Amino acid sequence: MGKELLKIENLHIRVEENEIIQGLDLTVREGEVHAVMGPNGSGKSTLAYTLMGRPGYEITKGSVCFDGQDIREMEPEERAQAGLFLSFQYPIAIPGVTVGHFLMTALAALSEKGNGRYKEIRKTFRKDIKKYMEGLKIDPAFAQRYLNDGFSGGEKKRMEILQLLTLQPKLAIMDETDSGLDIDALKVVSQGVSEYLVQNPKASALVITHYQRILNHLKPHFVHILSKGKIISSGGPELAIKLENEGYRAFGIEDREPGPQPEGGIHGTT
Amino acid sequence: MAPHKEQIEIGRGYKEKYGFHVEEKSVFKSKRGLDHGVIDQISDHKNEPDWMREFRHKALDIFLAKPMPTWGGDLTHMNFDEIYYYLKPAEHKGDTWEDVPEEIKRTFDKLGIPESEQKFLAGSGAQYESESVYHKLKDEWESRGVIFSDTDSALREHEDILKKYFATIVPPNDNKFAALNSAVWSGGSFLYVPPGVKVDLPLQAYFRINAKNVGQFERTLLICDEGAQAHYVEGCTAPSYSTDSLHAAVVEVVVKQGGRFRYTTIQNWSSNVYNLVTKRAQAFKDSTMEWVDANLGSKLTMKYPSIYLMEPGARGDILSVACAGKNQHQDAGGKVVHVAPHTSSHILSKSVSQNGGRSSYRGLVKVYPKCKDVKVNVCCDALIMDKDSRSDTYPYMEIDEKNVNIGHEATVSKIGDEQLFYLRSRGLSEEQANSMIVSGFIEPIVKELPMEYAVEMNRLIQLQMEGSVG
Ligand SMILES: Nc1ncnc2c1ncn2[C@@H]1O[C@H](COP(=O)(O)OP(=O)(O)O)[C@@H](O)[C@H]1O
Ligand SMILES: [Mg+2]
Numbered sequence: 001m002g003k004e005l006l007k008i009e010n011l012h013i014r015v016e017e018n019e020i021i022q023g024l025d026l027t028v029r030e031g032e033v034h035a036v037m038g039p040n041g042s043g044k045s046t047l048a049y050t051l052m053g054r055p056g057y058e059i060t061k062g063s064v065c066f067d068g069q070d071i072r073e074m075e076p077e078e079r080a081q082a083g084l085f086l087s088f089q090y091p092i093a094i095p096g097v098t099v100g101h102f103l104m105t106a107l108a109a110l111s112e113k114g115n116g117r118y119k120e121i122r123k124t125f126r127k128d129i130k131k132y133m134e135g136l137k138i139d140p141a142f143a144q145r146y147l148n149d150g151f152s153g154g155e156k157k158r159m160e161i162l163q164l165l166t167l168q169p170k171l172a173i174m175d176e177t178d179s180g181l182d183i184d185a186l187k188v189v190s191q192g193v194s195e196y197l198v199q200n201p202k203a204s205a206l207v208i209t210h211y212q213r214i215l216n217h218l219k220p221h222f223v224h225i226l227s228k229g230k231i232i233s234s235g236g237p238e239l240a241i242k243l244e245n246e247g248y249r250a251f252g253i254e255d256r257e258p259g260p261q262p263e264g265g266i267h268g269t270t
Numbered sequence: 271m272a273p274h275k276e277q278i279e280i281g282r283g284y285k286e287k288y289g290f291h292v293e294e295k296s297v298f299k300s301k302r303g304l305d306h307g308v309i310d311q312i313s314d315h316k317n318e319p320d321w322m323r324e325f326r327h328k329a330l331d332i333f334l335a336k337p338m339p340t341w342g343g344d345l346t347h348m349n350f351d352e353i354y355y356y357l358k359p360a361e362h363k364g365d366t367w368e369d370v371p372e373e374i375k376r377t378f379d380k381l382g383i384p385e386s387e388q389k390f391l392a393g394s395g396a397q398y399e400s401e402s403v404y405h406k407l408k409d410e411w412e413s414r415g416v417i418f419s420d421t422d423s424a425l426r427e428h429e430d431i432l433k434k435y436f437a438t439i440v441p442p443n444d445n446k447f448a449a450l451n452s453a454v455w456s457g458g459s460f461l462y463v464p465p466g467v468k469v470d471l472p473l474q475a476y477f478r479i480n481a482k483n484v485g486q487f488e489r490t491l492l493i494c495d496e497g498a499q500a501h502y503v504e505g506c507t508a509p510s511y512s513t514d515s516l517h518a519a520v521v522e523v524v525v526k527q528g529g530r531f532r533y534t535t536i537q538n539w540s541s542n543v544y545n546l547v548t549k550r551a552q553a554f555k556d557s558t559m560e561w562v563d564a565n566l567g568s569k570l571t572m573k574y575p576s577i578y579l580m581e582p583g584a585r586g587d588i589l590s591v592a593c594a595g596k597n598q599h600q601d602a603g604g605k606v607v608h609v610a611p612h613t614s615s616h617i618l619s620k621s622v623s624q625n626g627g628r629s630s631y632r633g634l635v636k637v638y639p640k641c642k643d644v645k646v647n648v649c650c651d652a653l654i655m656d657k658d659s660r661s662d663t664y665p666y667m668e669i670d671e672k673n674v675n676i677g678h679e680a681t682v683s684k685i686g687d688e689q690l691f692y693l694r695s696r697g698l699s700e701e702q703a704n705s706m707i708v709s710g711f712i713e714p715i716v717k718e719l720p721m722e723y724a725v726e727m728n729r730l731i732q733l734q735m736e737g738s739v740g
Contacts, residue, residue: 052695055687076694085695092692096710102696105706110697118697146710163696 002030004065005171005204006051011062013043013050013229019060020046022229028171030202035215035240037208038226039248039255044208045089047226048175051206052086053079067170081113083170087160087177089208093148099159100143103129103166110167121168132165136192153180161192172196173206178214190217212240227253283733284510284567288381289540291509292373294481296399298358302483303351306330309453312356316422316456319429329442329452336446342601342632343570348544353485353516355454357399363420364404374398381507383476390722392471393418397488398478400456407473415464416500418473421489424460431462435491439522439578440550447546447572451487451520458488458519463498463529472501472534472720477517479508479543485516492522494529494557503534503723507567510540514569517543523551525559525584532560533575536723538730539567541598549575556583562718564591565600566730574632576605579613586615589715591727593708593734594627594659603633603664606646608674614645620712624655624735628662635676636668644674652682653711655704705735 006028013021020043028034038044050057051064053076064071071079094102107125111118121128133140136158148156157177164172174193178186194217197203207218215223215237223239224231233239233251248255298315300308309330313323338345364370367384378384378396387394393407395418402420411418417428424432442452459475479486494500508515517539525531531551539545545568553559561575577586588604606615621629631650652661663680685707693703709716709728716724 049691052691054691054695075700076691077697077699080695080697088692092686092688094689094693094707094710096713097706102693102706105702106693106696106698109699109702146713167696 005030007065009063012060013046014058014060020229024231028204033205033218033220035207035220035223036226039253042226043229045175048086048173048208051173052076081110085164085167085169085172087174089175091148091156091160095146095149097147098144099147102147132162136162137188154185157189161189165196171204175208178209193218212244215240225251283736288507289510291480292377296357296359297361299354300356302354304355308355326453329449332443333449333453342572343599352483354483355485357484358401359399360403363402370403374403391474392469393473395459395475397457399484402457411469414467417462419460421458421460435524439552440520440548447518448520448548451518454487455489456487458490461492463494463500465496468499472503474503477506479515482511483513488519490521494525494531496526497528499530501532505536507538508540508543511542515543517545519547521549525553525557527555529557534562537565537567541569543568545571547573552578552580553584553586555581558585560587562589565602566593570599572601574603574605578607578609581610582612584613588617590619591712591715592621592629594623594629595734596625598627600629601632603631605634608637608641608644611642617648619650620715621652622708623659623661626658628660630662632664634666637671637674639670641671642673647677649679655685705732
């Protein structure tokens with residue numbers, strides 16, 4: 001068993017007077033892929049934002065340790081520095097700032113703090129980025145486009161994976177990376193995440209999703225079902241299969257938005 | 271009312287990079303305040319023709335008669351009696367940097383002026399207090415008939431051509447500060463580009479105030495003859511003092527048929543300077559005039575570069591960037607006046623308010639009767655960085671012709687928590703994230719600048735963002 005990378009104990013999170021996460025425990029070890037599944041509004045993004053340190057997301061109780069450090073008081077940039085990464089459910093546009101400039105600035109900021117890992121990444125950045133873009137089927141011209149500005153949903157998600165591959169974090173939190181992607185795009189994006197995991201055998205991923213279809217590609221070791229701010233069930237991949245076959249109702253959860261029928265089951269061809 | 275010392279800093283780095291001062295030395299300094307005696311002293315020192323002396327005296331009367339403007343910024347603390355109107359720093363202007371007095375040269379060295387000249391300029395001028403201390407045009411351009419000098423020298427050496435245009439575009443009675451400048455003007459640039467000559471590198475003039483309570487009143491006249499092209503760039507800085515200084519320039523530009531002229535300003539005065547400037551251009555048949563006006567410094571700027579589109583086919587562009595920080599008010603914008611049919615203009619204004627700063631867009635679009643087929647497009651975007659900061663828009667339209675096509679767009683956005691968090695989650699500090707968002711916001715204008723100035727602009731923005739995050 002790998003070392004504990006993320007350890008969350010009895011976590012309570014308050015956002016604008018509402019307690020959204022109400023006592024959550026989760027341990028992710030090095031090299032593990034965990035899926036957190038839950039219907040809309042169950043608190044998935046709240047958990048993701050809080051782990052990344054978003055201002056306004058207040059931990060009222062409980063502890064969060066990452067790589068042996070209590071991260072509760074750390075700024076978002078310090079968490080990035082420590083090796084946390086969040087792939088946003090809704091990536092934000094930064095008009096006027098090119099993708100290339102943004103990535104170089106991020107790497108410069110991270111390596112300035114004296115972290116040798118980022119210095120290494122920076123050395124081969126120009127070469128690597130080309131390779132990553134090719135793998136993600138991103139037109140090289142995108143390096144000169146303004147970050148997420150006017151990008152389609154799929155392009156934004158691929159841009160998140162490009163950042164993941166560039167920054168090579170220790171833990172990747174993927175917030176609904178699969179939403180809004182067609183089958184081909186999902187495959188490309190999943191391959192990107194897999195590539196990152198293969199390149200970094202100790203790295204872990206927390207794959208947050210409403211549907212299981214991304215899990216066909218990113219075989220999770222553990223699956224957790226989140227409902228109303230609590231993990232109500234944890235287990236192996238079989239949980240996702242149960243969820244696929246029987247729906248959230250099988251877990252006693254009201255899913256207001258069943259959404260489109262997922263393409264290709266967990267027993268599917270991939 | 272002297273503001274606190276800490277309040278007058280724009281960014282943490284301004285003071286050491288630009289806000290430094292050296293010991294004041296002058297060969298002549300007029301008394302504080304302004305009267306007809308001071309005008310005579312200035313005229314005597316310059317040994318100028320009588321018509322100019324008379325012009326000054328008349329202008330002073332206009333200045334004294336005109337009331338202080340009550341629109342725009344707060345001028346109630348502007349005390350005209352505190353100001354020294356003429357300060358002559360050296361006996362002679364230098365033709366080489368070696369001829370420039372040592373302290374003055376050191377100042378310009380520190381500001382990187384001789385270095386820029388070497389690297390990417392067709393010509394370079396430097397004004398210190400009231401007088402030009404250096405002016406140089408590369409031989410290549412001189413031999414092609416280009417004239418680039420300070421305005422006092424032009425009055426001596428090219429009186430005919432200067433007299434033909436001087437004060438015809440901005441007459442002294444245009445406004446109180448144009449009248450003031452007309453009365454006490456000193457220095458500034460004179461440029462004449464002969465027909466068909468295309469000056470492909472920028473011509474730069476740098477304006478520096480060093481002493482306390484000094485007024486700088488440069489007078490600039492730029493003439494781009496038929497089919498000619500040029501790009502003039504002005505920069506400026508001053509020491510950070512707790513007492514106020516005044517900068518009131520007049521800039522007149524003429525772009526003749528088929529000419530193409532661009533005027534770029536990177537205004538970076540320390541935040542104790544009142545910057546009250548009148549800039550106006552006339553664009554004739556099929557010519558193009560562009561103002562790129564960046565206002566980063568000063569206590570109060572009131573400046574609205576304007577373009578009169580005089581004949582069919584003329585085109586005017588105004589790109590304005592304003593950044594207002596603590597205790598700063600940027601009242602900027604632009605005016606386009608369509609005097610002829612088949613003319614077009616475009617105003618793009620981007621303002622950033624932070625740290626309690628205030629920026630206002632003030633613009634005028636005027637179309638005279640019978641000016642058919644006129645196209646105007648105005649777009650102003652404001653970015654507000656925090657709840658203490660403010661942005662206003664005052665777009666005026668006077669359209670006296672039906673057959674016109676006018677677009678107007680205005681957006682105000684607050685810096686997004688989401689944008690900040692997104693960038694910080696990738697490792698940027700709050701300060702870096704802020705400055706990245708701001709650089710991106712003004713990028714559509716910065717990308718128009720030659721590379722060297724774009725780099726400079728981004729650096730200045732960064733400097734201004736420093737210290738803005740508490
Ligand atoms: N900024 C916020 N302010 C107030 N309530 C919020 C905020 N963000 C999320 N919530 C609420 O928290 C709950 C969980 O939301 P979220 O974490 O986005 O769920 P999910 O990602 O699982 O769809 C929802 O009831 C939502 O309305
Ligand atoms: Mg969500």
